[in-house]
Amino acid sequence: MGNLYRAISADGSAFAEVLDAKDIVSEIERIHKTSAVITAGLGRLTIAASLMGYMLKGDEDSITLRVDGGGPAGQLVAVADSRGNVKSCVNNPVVEIPLNAQGKLDVGGAVGTDGTLSVVKDMGLKEPYVGVIPLVSGEIAEDIASYYATSEQIPTVCSLGVLVNPDLTVKSAGGFLVQLLPFADEKCIDIIEKNVAKIRPVSAMLDEGITPEEIANMLLDGLEPNVLDTAAPVYKCDCSRERTERVLISIGKDELKSIADEGKDTAVSCHFCGKEYVFTPDEIRKLMGE
Structure with missing residues (x-):
């Protein structure tokens, strides 16, 4: 199961949500038998869905993230409930492409950049909320941050990461969201920006044994963070x-x-x-x- 931790600054101006999702992404690799770059790409989208789903209020609420980037992976879909439990799928689970210029898995190359990210929130109303934005990079985290800025007008920092072993098993996986609430002042914004600039890749920190709680405290350092809640989301399919x-x-x-x-x-x-x-x-x- 995953380990999700949420904290809020003492003045209520910013909050951070961090998820260790190694077990969840390992289940993706086991079920879909994904190649390394798809484990990374679908893993990132699944982590994002879990983080965003846990922010929903109602017990029956759900969120669906769909990425159509025109790349060889085809369409990627992740669905989460309000407890952060999540499931996901991809058209083409095995894609083999060269590493990117930084020597890392080329998620953007597999996903593609010529397309859209759609976010569907089903909150029990007559019609679900639907937001659609053009993809920024196909690397997922930047696209999620762009969605929040464009569709919900919420300043958001998103980081998502998956490390894959040579034998295709998952070494580490996780992500975080940091959001500024409407009354955040300039001092708070400056502190968050400095903290984010110092933070290392989330997958590397989790691989070293740094906990979601410790990462949340790093992100909100200087803002007297307090724990909001914790959860243990899982990869869960509700088919019947x-x-x-x-x-x-x-x-x-x-x-x-x-x-x-x-x-x-x-x-x-x-x-x-x-x-x-x-x-x-x-x-x-x-x-x-x-």
Whole structure:
């Protein structure tokens, strides 16, 4: 499970949210059998979704992040609930491209930069909130910060990182969000900027055993941070046979009849966890109402 820690400055002008997500991203690699650059890219998006989901208020609220960058990875999707529990998927889990100019995994090259980040918040209202922005870099963290600045007008610093071992297992993974609240003064802004400038990559700090609490205190150093709350989010898929039946019904009677008439069992796999649901021709006909 993940280790999520939230802190707020003593005057309530800034807050930080930090997540150690090694276990969550390890589950992504196990389920989707991703190549290193996809583990990093989908891992970053999944960490962001967990952090953003945990900021939602209602028990049934959820958030969906979707990146369409035009790169070889195809579409990346991550869905989180208000407890930070999260699931994710990608069109192409195995992409092999050269390292970038800094000698690091080229997430932007795999994701692409010619496209959009969409954020859908389902908060139990008539219509979900939808925000769509052009991708800044395809590296995910900059795109998340741009979303907050553009769509929600909230000054935000976002850092996301995944270190992958040579055997493709996850060495470390995590991220943080720092946000200024509406009444933050110039002094607070200056302190946050200096703290962020000094901070090292989040994946490197977590790999060294530095805790989310310690990272949050570094980010809010000089602002007398107080703990808000903690959580232990997990990679969690909520698929079910009933939900799969609804998906099949949605494709229409003509298509279902064609499937049933083939006389073979039909297997439907969940994109998020890989679980397979098998339907016999008779079960398909029942879905048609026959």
